[in-house]
Amino acid sequence: MTALYRRVIHVVSVSGGKDSLATLLIALERCGHANVIAIFCDTGNEHDLTYAYLIYLEQALGITIVRLKADFREQLLAKRAFIAADVRTRREYDTRPVFEADGKTPVPKRDGRGNIVLNKKGKPVQKTVKVGGGRRVRWSNKAKRRALAVMHPTGNPFLDLCMWKGRFPSRTAQFCTEELKRNMAVGFQLELMEAGHRVISWQGVRRDESQNRADAKKWERVGHRLRIARPLVDATAAQVFALAQSRGVQPNPLYLQDMSRVGCMPCINCNKAELRAIAARFPEHPARISEWERIVGQCSKHGYSTFMADAHPAKDRRVVFADLNIWARVEWSKTSRGGRQRNLLDDVENDGLGCSSSYGLCEQSDALSAQDIAKALGARAASNFLSLEPA
Ligand code: SF4
Structure with a gap:
């Protein structure tokens, strides 16, 4: 100094x-x-x-x-070496929701500090437990080749971070x-x-x-x-x-x-109105995110990753990606609440919460x-x- x-x-x-x-x-x-x-x-x-x-x-x-x-750069180089040498296996499990003794009241999920985990809409996320013996998950040779072909530092912090993690951030893993x-x-x-x-x-x-x-x-x-x-x-x-x-x-x-x-254009937590406005005024940004989804997907074991992740009932990642990729989200942003019907009159709808960081580093959406x-x-x-x- x-x-x-x-x-x-x-x-x-x-x-x-x-x-x-x-x-x-x-x-x-x-x-x-x-x-x-x-x-x-x-x-x-x-x-x-x-x-x-x-x-x-x-x-x-x-x-x-x-x-x-x-x-x-260092993390990406280490990840490349890890993927190339990885022969470990791990298991992926199905889960079931947990209720209180009355069988009706959901038990809330808590983070490592004992705080209740909230979803995008600010409501508590229900606790789940593993069911059954699970499935073996590891880097297949095909997935390794796919990841190693694209996993090179680009100098863009957001993209490099997501390539390193093999996924985009989400509200619960921000x-x-x-x-x-x-x-x-x-x-x-x-x-x-x-x-x-x-x-x-x-x-x-x-x-x-x-x-x-x-x-x-x-x-x-x-x-x-x-x-x-x-x-x-x-x-x-x-x-x-x-x-x-x-x-x-x-x-x-x-x-x-x-x-x-x-702040980020767009933010992973941006609301419908904001995403709609970004797509209408700055379509080059969803186009860039779409390309990032392709690259980050290739850096993941499963081959798919969505920028604006959300809960989805399907197990098939192709179905999830088809429903939640950035262009599907842009179409969703043009619908009314519930996502079914296009609402041309509603220009100030604000059903997202924006960023929730308590540090004030990411600006919140104001209505x-x-x-x-x-x-x-x-x-x-x-x-x-x-x-x-x-x-
Ligand atoms: S939470 Fe903050 S850092 Fe993350 S995408 Fe949104 S604005 Fe960017």
């Missing part, structure tokens, strides 16, 4: 979204440019406008945003936030602490975003050298937009293009329409919205 760093360093994790922008503005005003470091954890699954927006922010605020990008954002941000802060600095980590978390964030504290002591500051816990989305506007800083232009959140956002910004700001020139 260079001598430029002071004893207390304020690290703001910038995602390109409104909450991290407001947090950055507050940190800069309260602590001064010399004491604040803005970091951006690049997932490789971002919109080009977000990359351009970071440059705009640097010019508008007179700062440098440190880009952090995870690298999985390793993307951990590997691409949290570990990068924590690693950066650890380096500062190891160099003898105290760190204050600023997080753009609002309590009204989700249940996970409802109890977020404004100020938290994590360790001897690390504190967390969450200056926005009581703020609303409209107040956050208003704060940026009052400082003459434009929010990410994606907000006026029907995007209710900024704000482009009109709400334009209103919050005011007509003049909205008219300048698409320009990325410093105000």
Whole structure:
């Protein structure tokens, strides 16, 4: 670390979204440019406008945003060697749901910490137990050849991570936030602490975003050298937009293009309205995800993997993939609730929960329409919205 760093360093994790922008503005005003470091954890699954927006922010605020990008080259090389040499077998089991003694009340599934696991809709997932002797699962020679043909580092963190894991993340295994954002941000802060600095980590978390964030504290002591500051816990989305506007800083232009959140394009947890808007405005992104589904599927034992995974009754992976691949999801996003009927009138349907990370590293979906956002910004700001020139 260079001598430029002071004893207390304020690290703001910038995602390109409104909450991290407001947090950055507050940190800069309260602590001064010399004491604040803005970091951006690049997932490789971002919109080009977000990359351009970071440059705009640097010019508008007179700062440098440190880009952090995870690298999985070593893991991929190790995985290739493992697949090539793997002769192990393991078993895959059928399962049955577990009920309380009354035979009716479902027993909730709990994670390693004893917390109840929730599904995409925020409802408890039922506990299951293995049934029968199971089936043997291993890398067949065909699957090995298929995986080894494509499993080469691409330099894109999201794709490399999924190739390494042989699957896409999901709500119950959201390793993307951990590997691409949290570990990068924590690693950066650890380096500062190891160099003898105290760190204050600023997080753009609002309590009204989700249940996970409802109890977020404004100020938290994590360790001897690390504190967390969450200056926005009581703020609303409209107040956050208003704060940026009052400082003459434009929010990410994606907000006026029907995007209710900024971050991965798309996020594995994005809701129907958002996916529909992405497919309509930026069809190149579902096309890229479709290609990723092909590549990541080839890196899995079974040959299939879907970006937006969900429960499916079929055992045949081809059937599951046909129903849940990204293009099938895009078609689903055009239907009304329940997925059966196309609803042309419903433009603000919001039946997903977005990201549930309690670290504030992935922005949550807000049920704000482009009109709400334009209103919050005011007509003049909205008219300048698409320009990325410093105000
Ligand atoms: S949870 Fe969504 S926004 Fe966050 S890293 Fe994963 S895909 Fe990206």
